[in-house]
Amino acid sequence: MSVEFKPNIICFACNWCSYTGADMAGTSRMKYPATIRIIRVPCSGRVNPTFVMKAYQKGADGVLIAGCHPGDCHYNSGNYFAKRRFLLATRFMTFLGIDEKRLRMEWISAAEGVKFARVMREFSETISKLGPNLRAREEA
Amino acid sequence: MMNMTEKMLEQIRDLFEKKNIKLFIGFEKGFEKFSRIPAFAENYDEAKSMIIDEFETPLLAKYLIRELGEVGAGAVEKSERVGILTRGCDYLSIRRLVVDNIILRENLVIIGIPCNGLIDPKKANKLLGEEAQEITVDEKIVLAKGEIKSREINKEEILLDRCKKCIMSKVEESDILLEENMDDMEVSKDYSAVEEIEKLTTEERYEFWRRQFDRCIRCFACRDACTACNCRKCIFDITEPEMLEKTVATSEQFMFHFIRAFHVAGRCTACGECEKVCPVDIPLGLLNGKFKKDIELLFDVDEAGIPAEIEPLGEFKLDDPVEW
């Protein structure tokens, strides 16, 4: 009997846009996979690349960082800084041999419940296809 | 080279007598024949053993944190200054500390010396096939004499690894310049080693780094030797939350090297000291080089190794590339 692979996905969602966007998706009764665990952060700029590595280490198969659209940041510029960090982090992860598809960044506003659900579905599908992440992951 | 040493000693005497310095940091001979180690002099007599030559030396800038920095206070004006012997790589590291507000430039007296690359005695021994008893450097030709053999070696061949990647051979803001650089060393921007790794497949890259990282004994020499690593409390020493556990599993090694490299991304001066001090020869320069290359490519920075008031990761442009 083969057990279907259910990925573990960590989503760092910014408090002001993406987290509210997830709320929107919920209150609108939209469906998205239960493989996503959301961690609320004050701003996408709060996401230290270390968090991403830690997530992989502790068993995440994919990590998604969601923040406000450029120009909409509650703190004016947090998401721009996040973007720079993200650009370097993905490239560096790839350099170390971790699949770049496992890290994704999206801009999701508070009104975009539909987009939130769509992104989660897409990402969950990508990760399901990639299979479990065994790289840089701690042994049981 | 004796000439330069004498010039330096003269300047040091002058500094201790007139310029009110409390300490001078330079180099002296170590226990090994060709090792040059950091020396600290609190008066002219102690400085007499100091020497300038072309053998491999460690960087001195890191010591300024301990000698001049004030824990938790940021940079403070001191009544007495510290003198330091400086080459181009050291100069960038000093600038790093000044920009990071660890020390004040006013508290320093920089004696600049020209540098055309340092030589690695270990490499000379290897080429000679025995332990060299005497090594003399004459511009570009090095004469190494052992007990049995002697050999003329091209200086390029036994240059220290980090000197091959030098991005700054001059000391720009020295207070005292002992000599001008004889000829400007070619400052090269060579990412071929990084590109070599980039060409591999994801699997090969992971295998490569796993093999390298598994060798790591977590002695933290790379952190302790690095001038960009000047946090008051290092994240690796913090136990709550424990970002890095003491266990040495593969995942922890990835964690460690990821964090270390990311923390100096955009701030690394490419001095290559981390790679040099590593006891198990992990190519840390590749990790730092990857960031340097990407920063220059993505954020339109000319030379990511030169410390600037605002760091590449401390600013943004509205038209930064989008890669997703």
Added chain:
Amino acid sequence: MDKLLRSNVSRLLKKLSEHAEIYAPTMEDGVCVLSKLVNNYDDWTLDYVRTTNSVKDIFFPQNEEIMRYKNANNDLNIEPPKPFKERVAFGVRPCDAAAMLLLDNVFLEGEFYDSYYKERREKGALITIACEKPDQYCFCTSFHSSPGATEGSDIVLYPADDYFLVVAVTDKGKKLIKANAEIFENATEKSGIVENYKSMKTPIGNNCSPGELNEKLKNEFDNPYWKKIARRCLGCGNCTFVCPTCHCFAVCDVARGCDGKRTRTWDSCKFQDFFLMAGDHNPRPTQVERTRQRFMHKLNYFKEKYDKYQCVGCGRCVEKCPVGVHIADVITHMKEEL
């Protein structure tokens, strides 16, 4: 006396691997490390003076699981670590083998012993290769050893032209040779090879032999020399981690919810958090105290307790120290000064 042809070494390792894990020096990206061989028994090398990691790694690993625990419904379940396999370390240097005797003092002597270490030691064998060419960092001769010393080893191999002269030191070694007798050959001519190795001198010779230094160091707690060398020290743990005799460790739990494991890992007196106590008090707050601790432990405290200096002169710390803190330098300086 037996001899072992160099071309037969791989065969021997393969044979031994049937019952034991094999560790041998291998070249990895230009660095010689003592690593576990799995199906690559030709990969061993002789092209080294000392391996980067010492043989300590095998018997007292950097990372060792002590137990696992599970707590489900208030039912605590403790799992002991998996039993160790037999191990054979091939290509150890005489200094490293001698260092194991010092670790034995620490972990096995006295009323209490360290069960993990004991089990590993009992199941481990050391096949030493005498040093053909000590380099400028070696100073084993200062510590009553030599490039051909047999202390601590089970078997010592003395390199000759295309073979090794085999000397079995312990019963374990003799048994090992007997069990693999078909690989060894009888050596007919008896020559002075072994004596040559034993009388060989390292470049530093015995110039930095500490003698009775420990007595003198007793009163040198406040010697300004400690301050002088500590000023140079960067505070990395390099010297203690590559040292074959340093044995400080920390025990830490890695827990996830109610489950977890307890591991023992190396720790270093050079780290600032090594002495840190609850309440944030640090009895050795600066590098001066920490540097002094390292040398005093090696040259004074250990000698007081076990009547041996805790150094074998392998030269690793000296080779690897980025700022040239040199134990031979410390010894010679102290001998001159005191």
